[in-house]
Amino acid sequence: MEKIIKTTYEEVSKLAADIFIDVIRNKKDAVIGLATGSTPIGMYEELAKAYEKGVVSFKNVTSFNLDEYVGLDPKNETSYRYFMNEYLFNKVDININNTYVPIGKEEGIEEACKEYEELIAKHGPVDIQLLGVGEDGHIAFNEPGEYLHANTNVTVLAQETREVNSRFFNSVEEVPTKAITMGMGTILKAKRIVLIANGEKKRAVMERLFADDTVSTDFPISFLKLHPDATIICDRAAYPGK
């Protein structure tokens, strides 16, 4: 696991965007894995800028998002599909039919998990997967616990995650209780993984991650230590150490 520490969030965003641009320029039909949340917003802005300048084209790219809330319509402004359209897909030349975000429909959700897993297997392997990390160490929505799922699954969100994510909603009660998420195995199958983290709120997670070589289901991010090509990029506020 490689660790890169940048001074600012802007530098983290720029470097992560440059890595993705490099992958796409070298493989026009790259399959990329994407994340939502606050952390990737700067990187998506960089990608949109690079597209406008003609530095990169997403024309033949296929994307898979990590997760989606269960019970939110894709048109709902707090859904991850809406987020992706807003922050990236509508700003670049990607074919929207080649952008996949899990469908968080209550009905037939188990089947939807299986289908998403199969779809990734069909188009994959993912060339490069972007990740953020929760303050409790979750990756995608694989929450800390006694065990983790290998495949795309429906998860009950930790109360802490709902509280942290309530900033996107009117109240914590509005935050869905469940999500559909790629599993740990789904994520680890990507050829390359880039995790970005910034700000003091992520410091405890970064310090625990870099403290030793242990891997534990109560700290899902630690599974990245098992991947042959995982890079953690964070700013100084998230990790003041070396």
Ligand code: F6R
């Ligand atoms: C989002 C996702 C989550 C976030 C994590 C951090 O698709 O998979 O694991 O990456 O909750 O969120 P932010 O970036 O808002 O701190």
